[in-house]
Amino acid sequence: MIGERLTTAFFARDTVTVARELLGCVLVHEGVAARIVETEAYTEDDPACHAYGNGLRRLQGKSPTGRSAILYGPPGVAYVYLNYGIHWLFNVVTEPEGQAGAVLIRAVEPVKGEAIINKRRPQARPADRTNGPGKLTLALGINQSHNGRFLEDGGLYIAKSTAKWSGEVVTSARIGISKAQERPWRFFVANNQFVSPGRPS
DNA sequence: AGAATGATCCTCT
DNA sequence: GAGGATCATTCTC
Numbered sequence: 706m707i708g709e710r711l712t713t714a715f716f717a718r719d720t721v722t723v724a725r726e727l728l729g730c731v732l733v734h735e736g737v738a739a740r741i742v743e744t745e746a747y748t749e750d751d752p753a754c755h756a757y758g759n760g761l762r763r764l765q766g767k768s769p770t771g772r773s774a775i776l777y778g779p780p781g782v783a784y785v786y787l788n789y790g791i792h793w794l795f796n797v798v799t800e801p802e803g804q805a806g807a808v809l810i811r812a813v814e815p816v817k818g819e820a821i822i823n824k825r826r827p828q829a830r831p832a833d834r835t836n837g838p839g840k841l842t843l844a845l846g847i848n849q850s851h852n853g854r855f856l857e858d859g860g861l862y863i864a865k866s867t868a869k870w871s872g873e874v875v876t877s878a879r880i881g882i883s884k885a886q887e888r889p890w891r892f893f894v895a896n897n898q899f900v901s902p903g904r905p906s
Numbered sequence: 907a908g909a910a911t912g913a914t915c916c917t918c919t
Numbered sequence: 920g921a922g923g924a925t926c927a928t929t930c931t932c
Contacts, residue, residue, distance in 0.1 A: 745913070747913075755913085755928090758929080771929080772927075772928065773928095786913090786928095787926065788912065788914060788926095788927095789912060789914050789915085789924080789926085790912090790924070790926035791914065791915070791924065791925060791926085792914050792915070794914085796913085809913055811913085837914070837915070838913070838914070839914050840915075880914095881912085881913055881914070882913055883911095883912085903914090
């Protein structure tokens with residue numbers, strides 16, 4: 706089930722390509738493993754991306770600042786940030802170092818450690834435990850302490866799946882953003898109950 | 907220094 | 920379907 710761990714080289718590529726290829730891979734942390742079924746791509750020239758402002762700064766010869774500076778660093782590190790003051794959202798930094806980009810993990814399907822997930826989200830129905838970006842971080846125990854950590858050699862990582870897996874990949878606009886809504890950079894597995902219920906506006 | 911903003915989720919109606 | 924929770928970052932004065 707849990708196969709070879711993805712290395713930094715996997716993430717040091719085009720963000721949209723990484724977002725698509727992450728579907729079907731397995732996110733692992735502390736005895737819990739879950740198959741990725743929904744992702745979104747964010748790039749430096751994308752107004753919806755946190756690094757967009759830093760992209761403008763860089764054109765003036767200044768170095769990136771703030772929380773999104775990490776998006777310019779080496780690929781394959783976790784970018785975890787607090788959203789709406791409530792939820793931790795988990796991303797993976799992409800593109801070669803010096804170029805910004807990230808893939809948001811929006812939904813996963815538990816394959817191992819479901820008892821732990823059940824303990825962390827006791828009141829939620831099984832299908833509602835990991836079908837959203839804020840829910841999966843809670844279910845897997847991902848938080849601010851993972852921000853900036855390398856997935857290649859850390860306790861939190863993504864692995865290839867050894868199980869036969871054939872899902873139809875569907876594309877749509879991204880969820881919950883107000884800018885660049887025309888970019889079809891959300892990828893998810895068709896007819897999977899763990900995909901988030903959100904729909905592009 | 908103060909205000910606005912958001913890659914969401916849960917609890918009602 | 921609507922609204923509140925809650926806070927780091929970013930924008931505006």
